[in-house]
Amino acid sequence: MRLIRMLLVSALTVSAIPAYxxxxxxARLTQLLEKSQTITARFSQLTLxxxxxxxxxxxxxxxxxxxxxxxxxxxxxxxxxxxxDGQKVTLWDPDLEQATIxxxxxxxxxxxxxxxxxxxxxxxxxxxxxxxxxxxxxxFTLKPKTKDTLFDSLRLSFRRGLINDxxxxxxxxxxxxxxxxxxxxxxxxxxxxxxxDIPKGADVIQE
Numbered sequence: 001m002r003l004i005r006m007l008l009v010s011a012l013t014v015s016a017i018p019a020y021x022x023x024x025x026x027a028r029l030t031q032l033l034e035k036s037q038t039i040t041a042r043f044s045q046l047t048l049x050x051x052x053x054x055x056x057x058x059x060x061x062x063x064x065x066x067x068x069x070x071x072x073x074x075x076x077x078x079x080x081x082x083x084x085d086g087q088k089v090t091l092w093d094p095d096l097e098q099a100t101i102x103x104x105x106x107x108x109x110x111x112x113x114x115x116x117x118x119x120x121x122x123x124x125x126x127x128x129x130x131x132x133x134x135x136x137x138x139x140f141t142l143k144p145k146t147k148d149t150l151f152d153s154l155r156l157s158f159r160r161g162l163i164n165d166x167x168x169x170x171x172x173x174x175x176x177x178x179x180x181x182x183x184x185x186x187x188x189x190x191x192x193x194x195x196x197d198i199p200k201g202a203d204v205i206q207e
Contacts, residue, residue: 025131026124033120036185050173064117069194083196098203
């Protein structure tokens with residue numbers, strides 16, 4: 001659930017790689033992200049502490065559509081839903097019967113899940129980007145340019161041009177690994193997927 005919470009809150013290292021190499025990495029990542037205007041997939045999420053001990057494992061489904069539309073549903077027994085309509089982000093916790101609503105501001109657009117549906121033209125403004133390729137897999141490592149983030153490093157991996165998995169590492173070494181399966185790109189997604197109707201009688205928190 002850590003990734004979902006990150007959605008609601010969201011030291012450069014000296015490199016010997018020439019500047020043009022970084023520019024090529026940015027261009028390639030931008031091209032891959034823009035290639036998929038919509039994405040649907042199942043996911044499995046595993047969170048480990050700094051020593052490698054498992055903290056949590058969850059599964060669910062997600063849908064994204066550019067620009068800024070996002071749906072993330074974690075399965076029971078730890079069910080939660082996060083929906084972005086491009087203007088605001090709503091987190092629904094059915095166990096608490098509580099909806100938390102936040103404005104989709106610049107800080108939220110820099111969180112890893114919304115990165116898949118955000119404005120990729122601004123990606124180099126927020127991150128230092130490097131890449132490596134092995135066979136049909138390309139890994140991109142993104143390091144935030146500011147300290148006002150909940151992760152120190154984000155890796156996005158693409159297989160045959162489609163998002164395959166991502167990994168987040170925070171300042172204390174905690175890792176969140178997310179594997180996507182059954183990935184489909186550029187298929188039509190109903191508009192209602194990105195709108196959340198808050199159940200009558202639910203507790204609503206506006207932030």
